[in-house]
Amino acid sequence: MSVHIPFDNSFARLPGAFFTAQSPVAVAEPGLIAFNHPLAEELGIRAASDTEIAQVFAGNALPEGAEPIAQLYAGHQFGSYNPQLGDGRAVLLGEVIDTNGLRRDIQLKGSGPTPYSRRGDGRAWLGPVLREYVVSEAMHALGVPTTRALAAVQTGEPVYRESIYPGAVLTRVAASHIRVGSFQVFAHRGQIDELRQLTDYTIARHAPGADGPMGLLRHVVAAQARLIAHWMSLGFIHGVMNTDNCTISGETIDYGPCAFMDDYHPGRVFSSIDQTGRYAYGNQPRIAIWNMAQFATALIQQMPDPQAAADEATQIVHDMPHLIERAWLQRFGAKIGLAAPSFDDVPLIEDLLTRMAANQADFTNTFRALAEGTGRDQFTDPAAFDAWERTWRDRLATETAPEDLMMRTNPAVIARNHRMEQMIAAAVAGDFAPFERLMRVLATPFSISAEDADLTRPPMPSEVVAATFCGT
Numbered sequence: 213m214s215v216h217i218p219f220d221n222s223f224a225r226l227p228g229a230f231f232t233a234q235s236p237v238a239v240a241e242p243g244l245i246a247f248n249h250p251l252a253e254e255l256g257i258r259a260a261s262d263t264e265i266a267q268v269f270a271g272n273a274l275p276e277g278a279e280p281i282a283q284l285y286a287g288h289q290f291g292s293y294n295p296q297l298g299d300g301r302a303v304l305l306g307e308v309i310d311t312n313g314l315r316r317d318i319q320l321k322g323s324g325p326t327p328y329s330r331r332g333d334g335r336a337w338l339g340p341v342l343r344e345y346v347v348s349e350a351m352h353a354l355g356v357p358t359t360r361a362l363a364a365v366q367t368g369e370p371v372y373r374e375s376i377y378p379g380a381v382l383t384r385v386a387a388s389h390i391r392v393g394s395f396q397v398f399a400h401r402g403q404i405d406e407l408r409q410l411t412d413y414t415i416a417r418h419a420p421g422a423d424g425p426m427g428l429l430r431h432v433v434a435a436q437a438r439l440i441a442h443w444m445s446l447g448f449i450h451g452v453m454n455t456d457n458c459t460i461s462g463e464t465i466d467y468g469p470c471a472f473m474d475d476y477h478p479g480r481v482f483s484s485i486d487q488t489g490r491y492a493y494g495n496q497p498r499i500a501i502w503n504m505a506q507f508a509t510a511l512i513q514q515m516p517d518p519q520a521a522a523d524e525a526t527q528i529v530h531d532m533p534h535l536i537e538r539a540w541l542q543r544f545g546a547k548i549g550l551a552a553p554s555f556d557d558v559p560l561i562e563d564l565l566t567r568m569a570a571n572q573a574d575f576t577n578t579f580r581a582l583a584e585g586t587g588r589d590q591f592t593d594p595a596a597f598d599a600w601e602r603t604w605r606d607r608l609a610t611e612t613a614p615e616d617l618m619m620r621t622n623p624a625v626i627a628r629n630h631r632m633e634q635m636i637a638a639a640v641a642g643d644f645a646p647f648e649r650l651m652r653v654l655a656t657p658f659s660i661s662a663e664d665a666d667l668t669r670p671p672m673p674s675e676v677v678a679a680t681f682c683g684t
């Protein structure tokens with residue numbers, strides 16, 4: 213085998229209650245679509261030919277040292293508790309210690325059925341695999357904590373969804389795949405020993421030095437608060453913020469029906485399955501807090517004095533809105549050129565957002581235009597911008613280099629949903645050029661060349677994507 217992965221597995225050392233040993237199921241005809249060479253290097257992976265890479269990351273050949281497992285978890289999906297989910301179409305090959313000394317999971321997604329598949333086929337099709345590949349790497353380039361994409365491979369097999377599609381497997385790299393739902397499953401079953409073991413393992417891996425379960429809670433609440441504010445500042449809508457899609461590491465995970473907003477509206481929803489708007493753009497902070505409340509509820513089951521623990525956990529979760537507001541203010545302050553925004557600046561930011569919503573102003577392009585002095589062009593009623601701009605310019609007078617700050621924090625280009633749909637349609641027809649192009653342009657989102665400027669354009673009426681299907 214000439215794909216060498218320096219595995220150093222730890223999760224597979226835990227008791228069997230946490231997972232089931234499960235090999236990936238071989239596919240008919242592995243064909244490499246993409247391999248992330250810089251990430252492979254960071255992970256210490258040595259690979260020879262594309263054929264061998266395709267074999268390994270399709271699940272047809274197991275690299276030495278891999279101990280493939282499907283991880284168990286539960287979760288609240290759209291608010292309702294589902295007692296058993298788990299990796300129904302994924303296997304964790306193992307972990308490596310990367311060149312920065314960080315432990316990273318290497319997981320295949322779409323690698324065949326597992327004991328947790330329920331009625332699913334264990335597979336993924338090309339569209340969602342490419343969406344996750346492009347958006348997760350784009351988020352990384354934007355500086356957002358996220359799982360990464362190491363490889364995408366075609367399977368040569370059909371996948372049956374609303375229609376018949378080409379199958380594919382994504383290789384995902386994560387700080388870990390431990391989710392809020394990983395804790396919930398043991399808390400709900402009353403398996404307190406396992407809950408304790410998982411808590412200890414997670415503290416050692418993600419929050420060394422944290423003082424017990426409540427220390428872990430505090431750590432994760434802070435990480436999720438920063439993450440949500442970062443999403444908000446980019447107009448990112450995750451789309452399926454179930455507790456099983458909420459990581460303990462604070463990385464964004466599961467790019468199913470996600471999308472970046474075009475014209476700003478706080479109620480924007482893309483996911484075809486989010487019928488009530490539970491996971492709308494503007495609800496994301498509230499949902500993150502709700503998810504942390506579920507995490508707290510699971511954690512306190514193991515505490516010797518549950519009442520005292522409940523009081524402490526409540527306090528920690530009640531602090532989260534303030535943490536999000538502070539992180540939000542820092543991010544949105546920077547977006548309008550304020551290096552050290554104070555809460556007195558919140559009305560200025562909110563006034564801009566209100567005017568943007570009333571004017572169907574494009575989220576990404578409006579903020580970028582502030583730095584370039586062309587903000588009013590983004591408004592259907594430019595006078596609405598002019599009125600705001602006067603107050604803003606007054607406030608900017610004391611800032612030293614607001615344009616630089618805005619150019620560094622307001623991306624020129626994001627993974628627009630209509631471009632993603634066009635890219636997927638082309639790939640299904642065998643043309644991967646749009647995928648390659650998006651990958652190249654989104655790798656440096658804070659600059660754009662003239663020949664790629666079409667990628668900054670909002671969708672024309674005929675290109676608007678009304679709903680993004682989860683595509684599982």
Ligand SMILES: Nc1ncnc2c1ncn2[C@@H]1O[C@H](COP(=O)(O)OP(=O)(O)OP(=O)(O)O)[C@@H](O)[C@H]1O
Pocket residue numbers: 297298299300301302328329330331332333334335336452456457465466467468682684
């Ligand atoms: N095609 C499928 N076959 C079997 N199980 C599936 C399939 N699609 C989704 N599932 C399972 O349904 C549950 C919820 O799916 P969800 O879309 O949140 O996760 P996912 O996209 O498969 O994976 P992840 O959260 O790891 O990115 C998970 O337990 C998942 O493994």
Ligand SMILES: [Mg+2]
Pocket residue numbers: 456457466
């Ligand atoms: Mg999921």
